[in-house]
Amino acid sequence: MSYERSKELFAQARRYMPGGVNSPVRAFKAVGGQPLFIARGKGALIYDVDGNEYIDYVGSWGPLILGHRHPEVTAALQECLKIGTSFGAPTELEIDLARAIVEALPAVEMVRLVNSGTEATMSALRLARAYTRRNKIVKFEGCYHGHADFLLIKAGSGALTLGVPSSPGVPASTAADTIAAPYNDLDTLETIFAREGEDIAAVIVEPVAGNMGVVPPREGFLEGLREITRRYGALLIFDEVITGFRLSYGGAQALYNIDPDLTCLGKIIGGGLPVGAYGGKRYIMEQVAPEGPVYQAGTLSGNPLAVTAGLATLKVLKRPGIYEELERKSTLLARGLAEAARETGLVLSFNRVGSMLCTFFTETPVVDYATACTADTRRFAVFFQSMLEQGIYLAPSQFEAAFVSLAHTDEHIQRTVEAARKAFVVASK
Numbered sequence: 444m445s446y447e448r449s450k451e452l453f454a455q456a457r458r459y460m461p462g463g464v465n466s467p468v469r470a471f472k473a474v475g476g477q478p479l480f481i482a483r484g485k486g487a488l489i490y491d492v493d494g495n496e497y498i499d500y501v502g503s504w505g506p507l508i509l510g511h512r513h514p515e516v517t518a519a520l521q522e523c524l525k526i527g528t529s530f531g532a533p534t535e536l537e538i539d540l541a542r543a544i545v546e547a548l549p550a551v552e553m554v555r556l557v558n559s560g561t562e563a564t565m566s567a568l569r570l571a572r573a574y575t576r577r578n579k580i581v582k583f584e585g586c587y588h589g590h591a592d593f594l595l596i597k598a599g600s601g602a603l604t605l606g607v608p609s610s611p612g613v614p615a616s617t618a619a620d621t622i623a624a625p626y627n628d629l630d631t632l633e634t635i636f637a638r639e640g641e642d643i644a645a646v647i648v649e650p651v652a653g654n655m656g657v658v659p660p661r662e663g664f665l666e667g668l669r670e671i672t673r674r675y676g677a678l679l680i681f682d683e684v685i686t687g688f689r690l691s692y693g694g695a696q697a698l699y700n701i702d703p704d705l706t707c708l709g710k711i712i713g714g715g716l717p718v719g720a721y722g723g724k725r726y727i728m729e730q731v732a733p734e735g736p737v738y739q740a741g742t743l744s745g746n747p748l749a750v751t752a753g754l755a756t757l758k759v760l761k762r763p764g765i766y767e768e769l770e771r772k773s774t775l776l777a778r779g780l781a782e783a784a785r786e787t788g789l790v791l792s793f794n795r796v797g798s799m800l801c802t803f804f805t806e807t808p809v810v811d812y813a814t815a816c817t818a819d820t821r822r823f824a825v826f827f828q829s830m831l832e833q834g835i836y837l838a839p840s841q842f843e844a845a846f847v848s849l850a851h852t853d854e855h856i857q858r859t860v861e862a863a864r865k866a867f868v869v870a871s872k
């Protein structure tokens with residue numbers, strides 16, 4: 444494969460943008476080489492500027508559950524362009540999306556639309572702090588909730604690590620109110636709450652972690668979070684930016700039957716355009732301005748184009764059999780990959796929940812950040828490069844999910860498994 448044009452563009456991009464990208468995960472730092480510049484996508488396929496074709500498992504990092512340029516999303520967007528792109532005043536479309544979210548997610552009675560997942564988590568935590576009149580928050584090691592200062596906390600390996608900023612520019616005083624706990628570990632959480640439960644405003648969690656690879660919640664973990672937070676008067680916030688409308692139409696909260704106080708959304712609800720949302724119990728959401736005193740705003744919030752793409756996506760997802768089909772395809776891929784790895788004699792750890800998959804290059808079962816870190820990232824990089832050479836586009840990091848979309852056909856999956864068979868052999872050397 445030739446990547447000449449991508450290389451040229453990357454050289455130009457680096458002149459004008461830090462690292463040549465607008466989000467660090469797009470650079471190929473963890474796997475070596477240079478990012479590909481994408482020219483277009485259709486269904487499950489993307490094409491780079493050198494004309495190479497790839498089966499795409501990144502799906503813009505989760506939003507494109509219907510694949511690229513789904514005809515219904517594209518048609519709706521074309522119609523929307525006729526009315527305008529932004530008004531900074533209410534539109535009926537916003538009610539439609541808010542209603543669709545409230546009807547879909549059992550724990551959401553009211554919702555505020557924002558522009559990104561980062562805005563959603565940041566705003567939900569401001570609300571939680573205002574509502575409880577407490578300052579501290581608990582997050583889990585390896586969970587990512589966007590790049591707000593107080594959420595960019597590097598969690599040390601110790602059980603009761605206090606927040607240490609993981610980026611220059613985050614004041615230590617900001618980090619000090621964030622407590623990082625190990626995922627899937629209720630005992631440690633109990634200890635944290637016994638020590639400072641009266642000061643903790645909220646626990647925020649990815650109900651299925653998707654930012655340290657894919658890590659499912661242990662049986663009872665989410666129930667335990669609900670019970671402990673309730674006991675101490677803290678709020679439970681589900682960050683469903685990835686899982687919302689992906690694991691089921693009602694998100695992870697419907698799948699695991701948990702009732703969080705607040706829920707954060709993004710990705711799929713924007714159908715590939717920039718959207719986020721936070722919502723939850725009416726009595727909490729009524730604290731948000733202008734109904735209540737907790738300020739939060741946005742020039743482009745509820746943007747007609749973004750809302751339209753989201754609505755069109757949810758309309759397709761609501762049809763009968765959609766999630767069953769996604770599950771069938773994802774099972775096919777997961778089984779194929781596991782079998783291919785076995786054939787090469789590689790012992791790997793596979794985690795999957797619905798259409799979120801991860802192949803960890805470790806023999807250790809991955810249940811939290813520490814076990815995720817046992818993965819051999821060098822081997823993953825070799826695997827990644829071999830897959831790319833064979834036309835399979837995976838996220839350029841061991842610690843990301845592969846997303847299956849409705850646009851992936853059985854034939855795409857078969858081709859992916861064939862490619863993996865070869866890539867595992869290369870990676871096993």
Ligand code: PLP
Nearest residue numbers: 559560561587588589684685709
């Ligand atoms: N929360 C989770 C679980 C995410 O995966 C992400 C982004 O990947 C975010 C929040 C932040 O969303 P955004 O990138 O739209 O700001």
